[in-house]
Amino acid sequence: MIDIENQLTLDERSTVDFVLSLRKRWSDTLYPALAEEYRGAGPVTSDLEEATGRLHRLSLYPWYSHLERVQQKMLWKAVGEAVLGRAETLREQLDELPERPKGDLRLSADTELPDWYTGYDIHIQPGSFYTDDLNAYVYELGARIVMLRDNDGYKFHRLFTETALPDVPAASRVVDIGCGFGKSTRPLAARYPGAEVIGIDFAAPGLRLAHAEAEADAAAISYRQGDGRATGLEEASCDVVTGTMVLHEMPGEAISATVREAARLLKPGGTMAFLEFQPTGDAFRDATIYEHAERNNEPFFRDLFGSDLLALCAEAGLTDATWTPFDERRDGKRPEGWGDRREWHFPWAVLTATKPQN
Numbered sequence: 001m002i003d004i005e006n007q008l009t010l011d012e013r014s015t016v017d018f019v020l021s022l023r024k025r026w027s028d029t030l031y032p033a034l035a036e037e038y039r040g041a042g043p044v045t046s047d048l049e050e051a052t053g054r055l056h057r058l059s060l061y062p063w064y065s066h067l068e069r070v071q072q073k074m075l076w077k078a079v080g081e082a083v084l085g086r087a088e089t090l091r092e093q094l095d096e097l098p099e100r101p102k103g104d105l106r107l108s109a110d111t112e113l114p115d116w117y118t119g120y121d122i123h124i125q126p127g128s129f130y131t132d133d134l135n136a137y138v139y140e141l142g143a144r145i146v147m148l149r150d151n152d153g154y155k156f157h158r159l160f161t162e163t164a165l166p167d168v169p170a171a172s173r174v175v176d177i178g179c180g181f182g183k184s185t186r187p188l189a190a191r192y193p194g195a196e197v198i199g200i201d202f203a204a205p206g207l208r209l210a211h212a213e214a215e216a217d218a219a220a221i222s223y224r225q226g227d228g229r230a231t232g233l234e235e236a237s238c239d240v241v242t243g244t245m246v247l248h249e250m251p252g253e254a255i256s257a258t259v260r261e262a263a264r265l266l267k268p269g270g271t272m273a274f275l276e277f278q279p280t281g282d283a284f285r286d287a288t289i290y291e292h293a294e295r296n297n298e299p300f301f302r303d304l305f306g307s308d309l310l311a312l313c314a315e316a317g318l319t320d321a322t323w324t325p326f327d328e329r330r331d332g333k334r335p336e337g338w339g340d341r342r343e344w345h346f347p348w349a350v351l352t353a354t355k356p357q358n
C-alpha cells in the first residue's frame with residue numbers, strides 16, 4: 001500500500017514537518033513555561049474551577065490556548081491537501097485485494113450512526129472520520145502527527161497489547177471495539193496468532209482502509225461495521241475484549257453500554273481492557289486536559305471522567321476492575337503512577353477487569 005508520507009513533495013513535507021515541530025514545541029516548551037507561570041501565580045489548589053480561572057489569567061495563556069487549536073487546524077489542512085492530491089490512487093488501492101484474502105470485511109449499510117456520533121467533527125477533522133473513504137487516510141496520517149511520531153509502527157498500541165493484555169495461548173476470539181483504521185487491531189493479531197481477531201467500528205471508511213492494509217500485510221483480521229454497544233456477537237464467546245481511545249468519544253450512557261457489552265461477550269476467565277484517559281488529581285493539569293478536549297471537539301471527556309466504571313464493571317459481573325496509569329513512551333502499564341513529566345501529554349490509563357470462572 002502507498003504510504004503517502006513517502007510521496008510528499010518538498011512543499012508538502014515542509015508543511016507537515018512544520019506542524020509537527022509546532023506541536024512538539026507547544027508541548028515541550030510552551031506548556032512547561034505555562035506550568036511554571038501557573039505555579040508562581042498562587043498557592044496550590046485542588047479546586048478545578050479555581051485552577052481554570054487562574055490558568056486563564058496567565059500571560060502565556062493566549063499563546064498556549066490559541067496555538068493548541070490552530071496547530072490542529074493546520075494539521076488537517078496539510079494532511080487533507082496531501083490526501084486530496086492523490087485521491088484517485090488512494091481510492092483505487094482500497095479495492096486492490098489479494099485473490100485469497102486472509103481476513104474479511106463486513107460492512108452493514110443499515111448500521112445506525114447515533115446523533116452524538118455524527119453531530120460534530122471530532123478532533124475538528126473536517127467531515128469527521130466516517131463520511132468518505134479519503135477521511136480515513138486523512139485521519140491515519142494526521143494521527144501520526146498527533147502522536148508526535150511516537151506511534152509509528154504501532155509502537156504505542158503494541159505496548160498496550162504487550163503490557164496490559166494477558167497471555168492466552170489458546171485464545172479463540174479477541175474483539176477490538178472502535179478499531180478505527182486498525183491501528184489497535186493489528187497488534188492484537190500478532191499477540192493472539194491462533195485467535196479469530198475481530199475489529200468493530202461505526203465507520204465504513206476506516207474499516208475499508210484497515211482491511212486493505214491488513215490484507216496487504218497478510219494479517220488475518222475480520223473487520224465488521226457495527227456498534228460497540230451491541231456488537232451482535234454471541235455471549236461468552238471472547239477471551240479478550242479491548243478498545244483503545246474509544247470510550248471517551250461516547251456520552252456516559254453509551255460508555256456504560258459498551259462496558260456492559262464487553263462483559264457480556266467475555267467467556268468465564270476472559271479479560272476486558274480499555275486504553276483511555278483518567279483525571280490526574282493535579283488541578284492545573286486536569287484543567288488543561290478538559291480544555292484540550294473542548295478545543296479538539298471531544299465533548300465527552302467529562303462523561304468518561306465522571307463515570308464510575310469500576311462500580312459498573314462490578315454490576316456487570318466483572319471482578320478485579322482497576323484503572324492503571326499507562327506510559328506511552330516506554331513502560332506501557334505503570335502501576336506505580338504516571339511519574340513526573342514536563343511536557344504536555346495525555347493522562348493515559350488502562351481499565352481492566354476479568355470475568356470470573358464459573
Ligand SMILES: C[S@@+](CC[C@H](N)C(=O)[O-])C[C@H]1O[C@@H](n2cnc3c(N)ncnc32)[C@H](O)[C@@H]1O
Binds near residue numbers: 178179182183203243
Ligand atoms: C479515536 S478512534 C480510535 C481508533 C483505534 N482504536 C485506535 O486506537 O487508533 C475511535 C474510534 O471509535 C469509533 N467508535 C466510537 N464509538 C463507537 C461505537 N459505539 N461503536 C463502534 N465504533 C465506535 C470511531 O468511529 C473511531 O473509529
